Amino acid sequence: MNTLLIIDMQNAWLDNPAQPCFDTAGVVGRINHAARHIRAQGGKVIFVQHADAHARIGSAPWQVIAALEKEATDGTVDKLAGDSFAATDLAAQLAASATSTVYVCGFATEFCVDTAVRAAASRGLRVVALSDAHTTADRPHLAAPAIIAHHNWVWSGLPVPADAALTVCTTAQAFPA
Template structure:
């Protein structure tokens, strides 16, 4: 049993089918996620894969269209769970917590798509459930977010030209500010993989990074 797990969230072909993917914050996402999975496996830690699904919607998240699958270059190892969720966070509509409890996991590292949406909400809920959470920002990806009042269906160049559009750097910064010291420790792929390589067994606690871990939110 391992006290740690890596949860890989929504790194799926669905997102690559959207025009906005051309403006993704992290073109190297697959390589970085692969580095993390290899490091966790080498340390004997659990890796859990999560895919987002919206059955019957006819969108890129509808399993009937065939895009609810990992992006090419990623593949679960034998015995690694692959969960399908319909909520933003990876807990509410899956048996993730049960799997983690059965495996004796107390520390989570989270990565995937999108930085401020499914990955962040999973980190927040994980912290509220008592897990020590590490948010591996450079193994997450997001895209520019249009203003709520923007007209739907605009081409990408209009979205990017709109000064009200929230850029990816702003999104990533906001997410780290919101999480650090409240819900998660912020780490890089290099930091976490180096630590996993140095440690033996799975009992040592995650240390360092760019912010302390708390097991719940800070008041105020």
């Protein structure tokens, strides 16, 4: 089974005019496209939501942004750290659904998305990083498009365990229309 992990696409991080994310509308459209394909293929969509003092579980900032299409059958994971697997039931959810390939997308490229890609691969999963379906904001030292390009490049050559695989491709390559 294929699973799509949608990392931290929440109001707290994406509805911040002081620090806008790169190509949010395009990223949201591509995530919705991927989610529709995964669901149509009988796969699982899991929304991973980060909680902290600014985005307490259940609060408005913690909620997934309204532009994302969320179905009642989609899974959720609440996390308190950058690693979606740390102190969560994500590994158990993936095992229960017999996940063979994990597609990763969301926010923030250099933090939680990067950690999810690496953590999933280190657990022996087949991982596909959707190169055009993750985003971040400009940082003091680097603009968002450069951060995104850098991580896509790193992931494309990252050594993973022998029982794992890591592929980087666009959403259209992974899920042709």
